Structures are given as C-alpha cells and as structure tokens.
Amino acid sequence: MTSKSYTAVVTTVGEGRHGGRSTTPDGNLDVVHAYPVELGGNGAGTNPEQLLGAGWSACFRGALGKAAADRQIKLGDTEVTAEVTVTADNGDHNLSAVLRASAAGVDDITLRTLMEVAHTLCPYSKATAGNIPVELIAG
Structure with missing residues (x-):
C-alpha cells in the first residue's frame, strides 16, 4: 500500500x-x-474556532461516510455540524466541542454507532482525543 x-x-x-x-x-x-x-x-x-469547526465537520463527514460504507450502510443526505466552544477564564482559554450529524434514511441509533466509529477514524477527532471534551449527537 x-x-x-x-x-x-x-x-x-x-x-x-x-x-x-x-x-x-x-x-x-x-x-x-x-x-x-x-x-x-x-x-x-x-476566528480560530470557526476554522477548526469547518475543518473538523468536513473531515468528520468523510469519516462518517467511510464508517457507513465499511458496514454497507447507505447514507442519504448527510449533514455534520461542529460546535467549537472556547471558554476564557482569567486569561486561560479552553476548548470543547459538539459534533452533530443527521443522515436521511438512517435511524438515530445506527447513526450514533457510525459517529462513534467515525470519531476513531477522523484525524481531527484523533488529534483532540483526550485533550478536549467532545460530545457526539445523532439526529
């Protein structure tokens, strides 16, 4: 390879x-x-949070597609939204994120499972793993 x-x-x-x-x-x-x-x-x-959100949502959408294809699940129209929050506390800045996905023709339980797999595939998710809180929301 x-x-x-x-x-x-x-x-x-x-x-x-x-x-x-x-x-x-x-x-x-x-x-x-x-x-x-x-x-x-x-x-x-x-701002940097918007740029991170743009990159992460695009990357995560690709990983979601791979997770679905590997399981022979067809995703209909799919949308991924990244909500990146910066919290400023006494000059210290920290990030957290919410990744929301919806996909036509896929129930929320299946989509959530695919999101969990995508979260292990997406380079942005890998880079932030254990570093910032991330919530996955299907539907």
Whole structure:
C-alpha cells in the first residue's frame, strides 16, 4: 500500500485573533481574524474556532461516510455540524466541542454507532482525543 500525504501551509500575520490575517500560498484561504462579540471583540472576521469547526465537520463527514460504507450502510443526505466552544477564564482559554450529524434514511441509533466509529477514524477527532471534551449527537 502506497502512503500518501498532504501538508497544508497557512501563514498568519498581524495580531492573530485581533485583526490578523491567515493565507495559503495557493490563495484558496484568505481570512481576517477577529475576536467574537461574545468574548468582547467586534466580530468583524472569522476566528480560530470557526476554522477548526469547518475543518473538523468536513473531515468528520468523510469519516462518517467511510464508517457507513465499511458496514454497507447507505447514507442519504448527510449533514455534520461542529460546535467549537472556547471558554476564557482569567486569561486561560479552553476548548470543547459538539459534533452533530443527521443522515436521511438512517435511524438515530445506527447513526450514533457510525459517529462513534467515525470519531476513531477522523484525524481531527484523533488529534483532540483526550485533550478536549467532545460530545457526539445523532439526529
């Protein structure tokens, strides 16, 4: 089996969460950052939690598809939502996440089982395992 790899390169300049800008060499990503209003910012840009949620939900959707295919389960229209929460407490920031999935034609019990398997396959889930609380919700 041939191993394949890909390295994403993203550079952030400026003040990070406070108006910094992240770009990729291919130009496919070009975002300005801002603290969310809920944390005292102006909300005039994206934030790292949104970017993590975008990547994680996309990755998890792929892992969910693999888990289903391996079990010969057909997923209908499928949606995965990642809710990434940052909690700021006396200058210390911590993350937690909720992954929600729905799939047409699959009951919630089966979907929950597939989500548990996907959680062992998804590289984002592997990277965060044991590091942040993650809740899986089917339906």
